[in-house]
Amino acid sequence: MKPVYLNIEEIRMRKGVTKTHIAKKCNRTVAWYHGISIGRRVPNVESLQMIADALEVDVRVFFDNELSVTRNYEKQIV
Known part of the structure; x- marks a missing residue:
């Protein structure tokens, strides 16, 4: 998992x-x-949301991509 x-x-x-x-x-x-x-400061949830808004992305994209791949795969099976 990438930081x-x-x-x-x-x-x-x-x-x-x-x-x-x-x-x-x-x-x-x-x-x-x-x-x-640079990883020196750990953002809290509020900060993550502000950064996501600034980048115009969903905050979930900041987390491990493997999770979203797994979810998409599970949706295809059902």
Whole structure:
């Protein structure tokens, strides 16, 4: 399982969004987001939701992709 902060950063970079953009959307400092982006700061649920909103994604995409693959597979079987 990949750490959440790595998934967030992968999504951020894929979307071409800057760290400054996320910090501003979350009404936080760039240092706050930088701490999250390198794994030094662990975001709480509220922070994860704010980051997801800034990236325009569902917060669940930050977590292990294998879970969503498993769920999709189970839906096909039923």
